[in-house]
Amino acid sequence: MSRNVGSRRRVRRAVYPAISVAVAGAFTLTALPAAYAAPSSTVVISEVYGGGGNSGATLVRDFVELGNAGTAAYDLSGYSVQYLPGSPSASSLWQVTPLSGSVAPGGRYLVAEGAGSGGTVELPTPDATGSIAMSATSGTIALVSGGTALTCKTAADCAADSRIVDLVGFGSAVVREGSGPAAGASNTASVARAASLADTDDNAADLASGTPTPVNSAGQGPGSGGGDDGGGDDGGSTEPGTVRVHDLQGTTRLSPFNGQTVTRVPGIVTGVRTTGSRGYWIQEPQADTDARTSEAVFVYTGSATPTVSVGDSVLVTGKVTEYYPSSTSQSVTEITGPTETVLSSGNPLPDAVVLDAGSVPDGYAPTAGGGSIDALPLQPAVHALDFYESLEGMRVEISDARVVGGTTAYDEMWVTVKPQESPSARGGTLYSSYDQPNTGRIKVMSLDTTTAFPEANVGDELTGTTSGPLDYATYGGYNLQATTLGAVADNGLEREVTRKQSKKELAVATYNVENLDALDEQEKFDRLAEGVAVNLGSPDIVALEEIQDDNGAVNDGTVGSEATLTRFTDAIRAAGGPRYSWRYISPENNQDGGEPGGNIRLAFLYNPERVSFVDRSGGDATTGTSVVKTKKGARLTYSPGRINPTSDAWDSSRKPLVGEFEFRGESVFVIANHFGSKGGDQPLHGRYQEPNRSSETKRHQQAAEVNTFVKSLLAADKKAKAVVLGDLNDFEFSQTVSTLTDGKVLTPLVGTLPAAERYTYVYDGNSQTLDHILTSPAVTHYDYDIVHINAEFADQASDHDPQIVRIDISKCK
Missing domain, CATH: 2.40.50 (OB fold (Dihydrolipoamide Acetyltransferase, E2P))
Incomplete structure (x- = not known):
């Protein structure tokens, strides 16, 4: 059950302002301290139900009910209820529903959440309305003092957050109070406290399953209120009320009528949405003279399919709400719980506003010092x-x-x-700086x-x-x-094919193969293989990002990737490429981020007929390699090896893979990377301006680790030939790249291309650079190319474009 504005969404590998890349991790179950705080004798979460609208359900919506066991009203101004999945991953976010008003002593307070397609009985008129699609069987609900989304994802971390007033984990929830989560939640059963609202801060003991019994602040139960969001009866009048759409939209992002019921608002239906977030748009044909006020509004019908048609002239009664699709997005002004009267049909639609240069x-956006622009x-x-x-x-x-x-x-x-x-x-449209987000998209x-x-x-x-x-x-x-x-x-866009390296050129490539594992369809292997064998011209060395273990996201402790790499190299051979060998280091189970159980890692493919791998055993998931100075130059203690894998910089993240290769008698050090994702960053289009790019801190730490390693390599041999490459999850103009190159120890090759060719990824219509190749000063003669075969196409083998550098080793002396 879900409510998604505009369209269904898959779980992306990452969600962030300008790009998306892999981010996920497994969280270990941590025992909860004895209590979050002293057991509450006032407001508590009294009942939680996530099965609304599901198969077998009677109620059409999920809900959270609060109860006040105290003797005085409890003010909820500025509070929120928040939801976290029962088994959160690194990319899981708390979803927030703001609250207002208060809970009377001995009273209840009802928060309506997501609606499904089933059920027949409406909730009583809720006291607050959100759209969170809660699980019917497992999850965590928190009552929070404040509206900012929580960040804790373990029981211990949430126990330390003083903003949490009360918390209920149900089903198999990792985050819960006391000995365990409340049991028995389902499509037809809620978890609820006893009538006394007793709270011992032990969810398993305090709440029991039973038939859902939502009660609002008026004491009403199911079927006795005003449906989804109220709105009342307009008495069947065909006379417009006093409020027009531009009045309720107002001159800021927030409606001056937010939370109020408006009656018989007139408008022409201009669009009807029957899937996802169901409802319709009405527009006032008689615009006011204020350019700031929109003349249209979305009418949200919940689980009900709209019965109006485009061109209908209607009067709409309902509650005005500000719906936030996420905790960092802007809001959508809506009329919820609507009743409508159709006055006539087939009316001409208001003229459309032309969007052009x-x-x-x-x-792009006003600024608020990183704060909300809602009220500007x-x-x-x-x-x-x-x-x-x-x-x-x-x-x-x-x-x-x-x-x-x-x-x-x-x-x-x-x-x-x-x-x-x-x-x-x-x-495409290039994204080339933070202050040029491209307003025409x-x-x-x-x-x-x-x-x-x-x-x-x-x-x-x-x-x-x-x-x-x-x-x-x-x-x-x-x-x-x-x-x-x-x-x-069709403009005839074609996939690029780069030239093949000469005998004297060492060709080194990087390719993010998007969570490849041995259980994937053969078509994915074949298409990725063609990219290596044909489009990249069969490089001598390929650094692969997002190789998963042999059973992918099956979380059973498997960490090896032999079957995955066997299938991939067989497919490359079948596509006309060489018989590649490989090297990698398996991660510890669920310690390197990515999909839980996937055990994502970096790997090297190399063509043994052209290049040799220098094996030095001893490197493993937690033992890092280092550089030794010898009379013949630098060498690695372990090859393959990892860079300082126990550093905090690599927590729940892929560790760089370092390999020592020989080509035509010369040593070449290749460092493959997959830095932390942009998950958690505020979006370009969100309500917080300028957006906070909180994920950068991790990448700056990771870049510093790699920079330190390269400096140690050059300290042992200033003529060492090093290639640093991979998915850095950051832009060529970012501090991540400048930190990586600090001391001029590396040259970013993307800057050698014409500006119009500098991109490896397309996100939200912005063509941008996430993947990079950098070389040490001794690499003086090279030819570099980004090979565009994926990111610009509707039909993709991966969401990243690979790239390649061909180095003339004979001239790099």
């Missing part, structure tokens, strides 16, 4: 995010727009309405569920006119929900 400002007055002529917000829900249109992000598996593509904005060499989806969404690659054109309501979602921010969709004109 002339209408969309060049400035909109300046639609100055900032693109303000401009889009001033059009929230309104009909917009684009014409003949270039595709800058290929069609995804979720029927969406990115286009630019600014053809001259930061063009790449192959038709916008995501396009379709409200038509009967027609296949067109497949497009970067550089294609969405021809004709595309129009529909402007929506906002967690992934990508503002998006056009098309009711009229243009056609795709």
